[in-house]
Amino acid sequence: MTIKINTANLSGDGTIEIASEKALRSAVLTVENKSGEKTVFEYLGINGNRAKRKFKIENPKLWSVNEPNLYCYEVTAEYGDGQTETKRGRFGFRTLSQNGKNICLNGKPLFIRGYIRGATAHDHSNLCGLSEYEFYKKNISAAKKFGFNFVRFHSTVPSEEFFAVADELGLLVHIELRPPHDIYNNLEEMVTSGNAVVPKEFLHSVVNATYNHPSLAVYCIGNEIKNAGESVVREIKETLDELDGTRLFLDTCAWGKNNRPLVDMDVQHLSYYFPFGKRSEMYDDTDNLLVVNSDADTPLVTRGENCTAVRKLYFSVPLIAHEVCHYTALRDFYALKEKFVEYGVSRPWWIDEEIKMIESKGYKEIFPEMYKASKYFQKECLKTAFEAMRKSKLLGGFHFLQFADTDVYENSNGIVDCFDDENYITPEEFAKFNGDKVIVVDLGNGIFSEEENATVPVYFSNIGDDLAEKADLYIALETKNGERVANVEMKNVDVSRKGVYEIAAAKIEFPKANKSQTLTLKISLKTADKTYAENRWDIRVFKKCEKRTYFEFTNYEKGDIVVTADIATALNKLESGKKVCLVYRSDFTRHRKTFAASPEYAFKASWNRFKPVIWDRGTNFGGLCDEKLLNKYGFPSGKYYGFEYCALSEDCDKIILDDFPVKVDKIISGIDKSSRDRFDAYRDAYNLPELMYDRTLRDFGYLFSVGVGNGKLLVCGLNLTGLDENEPSSLAMAEFIIKYMQSDDFKPRNRLSVEVLNRYLKDCAERPVKERTMTQFWALDDAPVESPEFWKAAKKYLKDS
Secondary structure, eight states: EEEEEOOOSSSEEEEEEEEOOSEEEEEEEEEEOTTTEEEEEOOOOEEEEEEEEEESSOOOOBBBSBBBBOOOEEEEEEESSOEEEEEEEEEEEEOOOEEESSSSEETTTEEEEEEEEEEEOOOOOTOOOHHHHHHHHHHHHHHTTTOOOEEOOOOOOOOHHHHHHHHHHHEEEEEEEEOOOOOOHHHHTTTOOOOOOHHHHHHHHHHHHHHHHEEEEEEEEESSSSTOHHHHHHHHHHHHHHOOOEEEEEEEOOOOTTTTTSSSSSSOOOOSSSGGGGGGGHHHHHHHTSSSSSTTSSSSSOOOOOEEOOOOOSSSSSSEEEEEEEBBBOOOHHHHHHHHHHHHOOOOOOHHHHHHHHHHOTTTTHHHHHOOOOOHHHHHHHHHHHHHHOOSOOOOOEEOOOOOSSSSSSSOSSBOOOHHHHHHHSSHHTTTTTTTTTEEEOOOSSSSEETTTEEEEEEEEEEOOOOOOOOEEEEEEOOSSOOOOEEEEEEEEEOOOOOEEEEEEEEEEEEOOSOOOEEEEEEOOOOOEEEEEEEEEEEEOOOOOOOOOOHHHHHHHHEEEEEEEEEHHHHHHHHHOOEEEEOOTTTTTTHHHHOOOOSSSSEEEEEEEOOOBTTTTTHHHHHHHHEEEHHHTTTOHHHHHHGGTTTSSTTTEEEEOOOSSSSOEEEEEOOOOSSOOOOHHOOOTTOOOOOOOSSSSOOEEEEEEEETTEEEEEEEOOOOOGGGTTTTHHHHHHHHHHHHHSTTTOOOOOOOOOOHHHHHHHHTTTSSSOOOHHHHHHHHHOOSSSSSSHHHHHHHHOOOO
């Protein structure tokens, strides 16, 4: 017996339809509300093996993500042969619609805050040994605490148990209509067109199984289908409308043509950029969508003579950002190993292999700090990206990759671990930028100078259910010790509007300071002494330093202190016992772009970007800093690499120290990713399934010292070209270098001869460091997503000697 209860309205009107394999004699519907009150509806209209009738619940309690009110039903049917059957379930009254910008639930706009499950790479096993219901309840409960209101099941239809928990806890569900035997393969389908074929019998079975769940919000055909024919899509949509018609419809998650017909929403890939610095407006930049298919009659880009026309896109349905963030970090492999033992489940192969690699590289003692540093950088990058999405005038939400770590691969881009347990970031912190109400500011890169006047726009993203009209605005700028250096209050700010809008401009006067420092900007909205929304940001305020150009700094010589960008000069000065800072910046590091010839001397170096690792793209897992030393000589650093290095480490040379002849004293170190490139592991590509030590968890140094001959060497791979723009952090770093080299603290513990260093640098210059496929794309940073041309060029680059 199949039961479909249509309550897609706010008035309490409902329709029940029953279909059975045997002829019906009678059927009775009983509805029970949360208080236990029951209403019986008899006399369903019988027509052979089908029954139908309308019913009404007075003053219904609506189902929503914040108040998931459910009604229980019981249907007792008597068949023509005298046998009876009883079925029970739950339903809710709610409507789904859209207003062009947002998906609406019960007529109220939502900002979709979705996470992704389903496909193997984005899901995890029931490692705690819970019942299926409790397994999903743990995951959804945690996701709700962190502010999520939606889940996308990538290439999958979830189980009945998942829907039951989503109904109960209030989570909207997006499903993709891929039969269970048709397993998604990322590496095959990312370079093909995807599959838009859905058997009709499968559609019928899915609708019949899921129809009564108020949490089901979206029917989607599949993931990244690049050439879904309109006739095929229309047939699937018409079938779904006939069978259901109360949910939203989407043909493909990403890669669909702009403003195509038939869809109720759109999901598009807004690029693998990081929304910061020159890419800060990426979630409002439709040029990032120019890779999307178009037919010959409506080209997105047309090139003529000395001129190119780029079509500006618009959306008549809500736009959801596809697979955002994907920012990875280290896992605590030691604690994770203990957890698998505790729960008595077989641990994945990569846990022991990661630990083996950590210990063989000599990281065991410092690994706990490396882990925290990588999670700190991940958290700060997530905050930046989530706030950029909340400020976007284009977006109606996002699908986040991903909430929980997978146990299948070593990549860790979850907020919680693969047991659905919190590990570093707390839900209280996360909800400040992922709740219904979020305050967002535009701080640029967050770097300022003393006595600077800055205007900071303050935005409010308000998608809450409440009806508050006014709130008082509080702005404060504080030192680490809680001392206020600036503050203001503004009464009766209008917060009645829904959506995102600017509520104020904070004009901050940074006072004269006796040192560079990190300050915290705190902004809150309060109603009747209750905090309505709050957020905070660390900013760096630099003391004014002596202005010097890049040329002047790299040609500095005073007494026994020398700063140079030339390795041969550095070696000569070290030979004579000088204290030398070598500012290392080489086209050889950027060989993937420059194809520079081998120089006489080089370090092994990786081309760095100030952005996180995006799944397996990149090499930046944050870093460890000598906080005490850096602050002592004027650079305001925390113990973990963060946004104070955003200008200095963008487009810089990250020195690889794995095979350096002696151990160096690192002042600022970098942490490499601990995961494989997917193409290395893929058997039809490079077929290197193991962890490759030469390209994984390498020993990076941004700034380090070592004794050389009778001299002392400080190597700086940071990007100091900002000196020519009087960029505050560049000026402060240049001053730090001079003061540090003048101090008694400049005393490297280990030493090598000039001859050994000379030979090492010549050996390094024989061949460039060639990063793997996905990291090449990350370092080039010149396209929103990988193109077929990129795949070919990357493969050729790695195969060429």
